[in-house]
Amino acid sequence: MSVVMASVCPLDCPDTCSLSVTVEGERIVRVRGSRANPYTAGVICGKVAASYPEFVHGPGRLLAPLRRAGRRGEGRFARISWDEALDAIHERFTAILRAHGPQAILPLNYAGPHGMLAVGSMDLRFFHRLGATLLDRPPLCGGVRTQAWVGTFGPVPGMRPEQVAHARLIVAWGNNVTSSNLHLVPIIQAARRRGAKLVVVDPRRTKIAEQADLHLAITPGTDILLAWAVTGELERLDAFDRDFIAEHVHGFAAYMERVRRVSPAEASRACGVPEAQIRQLAAWYAALSPAAIAVGNGLERNRNGGGGIRAIFALPALVGKFGVPGGGLVNAASFAFPKTPRRLQRPDLAPPGTRTFNIVDVGKHLLDEALAPPVKAVFIYNHNPLIVHPDQNRLRRGLLRDDLFTVGCDVAMTDSMAYCDIVLPASTHFESHDLYPAYGQHWLQRAEPAIPPQGESLPNTEIFRRLAARFGFEDPPFKATDAELMDDALDADDPRLGGVPPGRIPTDRALPMTFNGGEAVLFKTVFPATPTGKVELASGHLAERYGQSLPEYRPVRSPYPLILISPASSRRITSTFGGLKPSDAAPPLEMHPEDARARALRDGMTVKVWNDLGEVHLPLKVTDAVRPGVVSTPKGAWLRTSDNGQTVTALVPAHHADLCAGACFNDTRVDVAPYMEPPRTPRSPS
Numbered sequence: 093m094s095v096v097m098a099s100v101c102p103l104d105c106p107d108t109c110s111l112s113v114t115v116e117g118e119r120i121v122r123v124r125g126s127r128a129n130p131y132t133a134g135v136i137c138g139k140v141a142a143s144y145p146e147f148v149h150g151p152g153r154l155l156a157p158l159r160r161a162g163r164r165g166e167g168r169f170a171r172i173s174w175d176e177a178l179d180a181i182h183e184r185f186t187a188i189l190r191a192h193g194p195q196a197i198l199p200l201n202y203a204g205p206h207g208m209l210a211v212g213s214m215d216l217r218f219f220h221r222l223g224a225t226l227l228d229r230p231p232l233c234g235g236v237r238t239q240a241w242v243g244t245f246g247p248v249p250g251m252r253p254e255q256v257a258h259a260r261l262i263v264a265w266g267n268n269v270t271s272s273n274l275h276l277v278p279i280i281q282a283a284r285r286r287g288a289k290l291v292v293v294d295p296r297r298t299k300i301a302e303q304a305d306l307h308l309a310i311t312p313g314t315d316i317l318l319a320w321a322v323t324g325e326l327e328r329l330d331a332f333d334r335d336f337i338a339e340h341v342h343g344f345a346a347y348m349e350r351v352r353r354v355s356p357a358e359a360s361r362a363c364g365v366p367e368a369q370i371r372q373l374a375a376w377y378a379a380l381s382p383a384a385i386a387v388g389n390g391l392e393r394n395r396n397g398g399g400g401i402r403a404i405f406a407l408p409a410l411v412g413k414f415g416v417p418g419g420g421l422v423n424a425a426s427f428a429f430p431k432t433p434r435r436l437q438r439p440d441l442a443p444p445g446t447r448t449f450n451i452v453d454v455g456k457h458l459l460d461e462a463l464a465p466p467v468k469a470v471f472i473y474n475h476n477p478l479i480v481h482p483d484q485n486r487l488r489r490g491l492l493r494d495d496l497f498t499v500g501c502d503v504a505m506t507d508s509m510a511y512c513d514i515v516l517p518a519s520t521h522f523e524s525h526d527l528y529p530a531y532g533q534h535w536l537q538r539a540e541p542a543i544p545p546q547g548e549s550l551p552n553t554e555i556f557r558r559l560a561a562r563f564g565f566e567d568p569p570f571k572a573t574d575a576e577l578m579d580d581a582l583d584a585d586d587p588r589l590g591g592v593p594p595g596r597i598p599t600d601r602a603l604p605m606t607f608n609g610g611e612a613v614l615f616k617t618v619f620p621a622t623p624t625g626k627v628e629l630a631s632g633h634l635a636e637r638y639g640q641s642l643p644e645y646r647p648v649r650s651p652y653p654l655i656l657i658s659p660a661s662s663r664r665i666t667s668t669f670g671g672l673k674p675s676d677a678a679p680p681l682e683m684h685p686e687d688a689r690a691r692a693l694r695d696g697m698t699v700k701v702w703n704d705l706g707e708v709h710l711p712l713k714v715t716d717a718v719r720p721g722v723v724s725t726p727k728g729a730w731l732r733t734s735d736n737g738q739t740v741t742a743l744v745p746a747h748h749a750d751l752c753a754g755a756c757f758n759d760t761r762v763d764v765a766p767y768m769e770p771p772r773t774p775r776s777p778s
């Protein structure tokens with residue numbers, strides 16, 4: 093007999109779909125979209141529909157604690173009991189604490205699951221109480237955009253994506269909505285049927301770009317110049333809303349002085365976008381209202397990322413596009429929810445003065461012989477750092493250190509788990525309670541377990557509850573049940589919860605996050621929460637934190653001629669699901685015919701892609717869907733797809749973006765040549 097249960101997709105995706113899960117016995121047999129969340133409205137992406145049952149029950153699922161029995165990275169493990177696993181962790185951590193102090197222990201976690209309990213609750217309480225080194229996670233993704241938003245508008249939500257339906261002009265800027273913002277697609281299409289124009293800014297001719305009225309195939313990392321060129325053209329068209337600027341914009345004169353330094357011709361050359369296209373975008377932006385801009389994550393992943401996003405965020409303020417549904421920016425949904433992270437994660441438990449590492453720099457710190465105290469233990473969870481961090485080879489060298497004790501916790505034996513000394517089996521979100529705010533829409537959801545924890549796996553909260561008990565942390569924060577953690581996660585007094593404790597929010601419907609009785613509309617129902625109360629084009633907050641009062645442009649210089657980008661694909665969520673098909677092949681490298689001709693490369697041949705950091709071998713796809721000078725391959729492929737133990741992040745430099753010290757995946761510069769070696773058996777390089 094089967095039953096259908098309500099659930100929520102927890103993956104690192106802005107949409108956070110509500111799900112209907114068909115369960116037979118203790119097995120999930122089918123996952124479909126549900127209508128509990130009106131925004132996702134019964135539709136889910138193919139990757140989740142096709143992969144989830146196998147992800148939960150397939151041969152790759154971790155079902156018991158393991159101890160490493162082979163070389164690091166080899167993937168040979170022996171089964172052990174939970175008591176043995178917890179004892180081993182306690183014994184090694186205790187020795188490290190005595191010899192080097194607690195900061196020699198480093199949690200290395202990100203956002204594999206996005207439920208509030210799974211992503212950061214009892215785990216962080218444990219590491220805070222332990223005194224472990226703190227980890228700054230947002231720099232890996234999303235942090236640059238968030239800081240750009242907070243610096244410009246403060247911690248307030250932007251437009252609900254549903255409002256795009258009202259827009260007469262939609263700009264998808266660095267946002268491959270088909271892969272990364274699926275539910276925006278039908279809204280855009282409905283708006284277009286009513287006559288809205290669609291502009292796409294993307295180095296690739298994506299599916300949505302094919303449908304656009306105007307596609308600006310920009311050179312990656314030059315968004316700031318394009319936004320400034322559009323701004324200059326808007327000024328020339330006398331399209332600025334001078335009254336709005338006088339009343340609501342801070343730093344206008346200083347900002348415009350910077351904008352005017354770049355001529356339209358210079359911007360056009362650097363961006364690789366014809367001046368006529370820049371003028372067209374500006375003309376439409378001046379003439380059409382409401383105008384909605386939906387900014388993706390890709391354009392933050394370069395050293396000018398923060399400046400580029402700030403320059404885009406400035407556009408609606410300069411032209412007075414706010415104050416109406418569908419006008420402004422689809423962004424910052426995470427500020428729509430009444431989250432109380434300090435109560436949930438208890439950063440006050442960490443000893444004062446505890447050091448913080450940027451997640452992008454972990455590989456560097458692991459290899460730093462002068463670091464005091466050195467990192468002697470790493471605890472990897474909710475994360476597959478070997479596949480997703482910049483400078484893969486450096487991180488691997490760090491994880492191969494003989495004196496490093498590495499604990500892992502995951503649902504599957506990922507490439508990163510294969511480097512761990514002890515591996516703990518985590519439950520999937522179908523096996524635990526959690527709360528789901530979103531970062532791409534304004535509906536709050538909760539889910540209960542659809543099935544019990546599989547095998548000996550446990551939810552993250554229970555794993556860290558047991559670890560805390562093993563370390564003698566007996567105080568109340570470590571005894572909290574999942575229901576109590578949920579109550580700590582959100583402000584129960586927020587009227588939008590209707591007096592219901594967070595741990596009892598209904599699971600059959602999502603709660604809308606409203607503002608002053610209506611939807612979030614900047615300058616109507618929500619207002620900037622910056623220090624000046626205005627839209628800050630010159631930001632004191634960003635000046636203080638990052639030394640960037642005004643956006644800046646710093647070109648990337650490299651002897652390598654091609655820009656390599658690694659966007660999301662329709663096969664994986666970052667690296668999640670990457671291990672499901674052992675037969676997975678290396679993903680293609682897309683290259684423009686001009687670049688292929690210049691290198692005597694043919695479609696279908698295997699090429700080597702290299703720079704000073706590494707080399708990968710990929711099948712070549714020659715296509716004019718990617719602009720000249722740019723090559724593209726999807727992110728997230730596992731090492732099993734590689735013949736030399738390196739994937740695309742082996743080529744990614746580890747320098748920082750202008751805001752948030754963010755990762756710069758799209759600053760990768762490479763060259764490409766025929767690969768002469770015969771294909772070899774996939775192997776790990778350890």
Ligand code: SF4
Pocket residue numbers: 101102103105106107108109135136137138140274665
């Ligand atoms: S990955 Fe995104 S689109 Fe796919 S089911 Fe999950 S939330 Fe929905």
